[in-house]
Amino acid sequence: MVSSGQQNYYNKLETILTELPWYVEEYIDTKSRKLSAASLVNYCHDFKIFFNWLLAEGLFDGSIKDIPLTLLEKLTVLQVESFLSYLKFQLSNKEITVNRKLSSLKSLFGYLQNIAETDDLQPYINRNVMAKIDFNDVSESPETTANRMEGKILLGDEYETFRVFVSEGYLETVIDDKKKTNFYHFNRERDIAIISMFLGSGLRLSELVGLDLGDIDFNKYNARVIRKGNKEQYVYFSEQAMWDLQDYINIRIERYKVEKNNKALFLSAPMGPKGTSRRLTPRAIEKLVEKYAIAFGKPSLSVHKLRHSFATRYHAEINDVPKLRRQLGHSSIQTTMIYTHIQNEDLKNAINKLNMPKE
Structure with a gap:
């Protein structure tokens, strides 16, 4: 049985998904069995920040909802590193927060390359730039x-x-x-x-x-x-x-x-x-x-x-x-x-x- 608190998060999830590309909704559907609605909402917020940055940088002329898979496939390492710098220096995110947002993107891109398939059994993207990006080193002793x-x-x-x-x-x-x-x-x-x-x-x-x-x-x-x-x-x-x-x-x-x-x-x-x-x-x-x-x-x-x-x-x-x-x-x-x-x-x-x- 879903509590009203969980239902509230599901409602938020449905709303934010209407603003994101179709492949994000497909990705979220595959995660819904394993993650709470609150976690899925957080994932979507991370994706929205990233997609908004793509538009602000002039990498796509249109709405977030229309950002194509081909754009994700052609992103360079330097462009992604620039986005991570934006999170740290413009949004004042701590390194552990940058890592969390990067983890969200790695998960999405990993799905698009390794799990999702077209009708002719081809991956949605052949090149995964996020796999080339390392997490910030924030490890410390207990x-x-x-x-x-x-x-x-x-x-x-x-x-x-x-x-x-x-x-x-x-x-x-x-x-x-x-x-x-x-x-x-x-x-x-x-x-x-x-x-x-x-x-x-x-x-x-x-x-x-x-x-x-x-x-x-x-x-x-x-x-x-x-x-x-x-x-x-x-x-x-x-x-x-x-x-x-x-x-x-x-x-x-x-x-x-x-x-x-x-x-x-x-x-x-x-x-x-x-x-x-x-x-x-x-x-x-x-x-x-x-x-x-x-x-x-x-x-x-x-x-x-x-x-x-x-x-x-x-x-x-x-x-x-x-x-x-x-x-x-x-x-x-x-x-x-x-x-x-x-x-x-x-x-x-x-x-x-x-x-x-x-x-």
């Missing part, structure tokens, strides 16, 4: 990743302090601004529940956005989510998250004027002439977290950093990497191992002892 991350996540007492700040302390920072104060009072229970769910489960942004009311099991303290690869999984969340979520649900229908067919868990304030509530968008939740993080005095804290904060806390309390890997939905245990390098007090204490004078 220790380096952990050290870079450590100053940007919640550690120790900050974990609960941040939640309490959202619950109580934030109001003091906006008390002189009537508009912000009223907005906070209106959304307080919702915002606390969102922060608690991130801190109490380690969910990804797309997973939390896609939650429907029926996905929550309060008896088992878990939530049904659609993970990467379009995999369904039941993820546990903390008692505190459950309590905060229940407080929000108690006021959800009346305060947000929820229509019967709206199953989305987290909603925006009623908008428009009819006062309709809609599912919170990923960007709205990012801005929500950003607002509280800045007021808290930790502006580097983001949705993804809350996920890292949960993982670090989990490892410190339980020290069970396989279980943490499942909770986070990592495909590789090497990704999960990063959290074993954060706040390694045993190692730190051992090194400190080397500097102690002998008695």
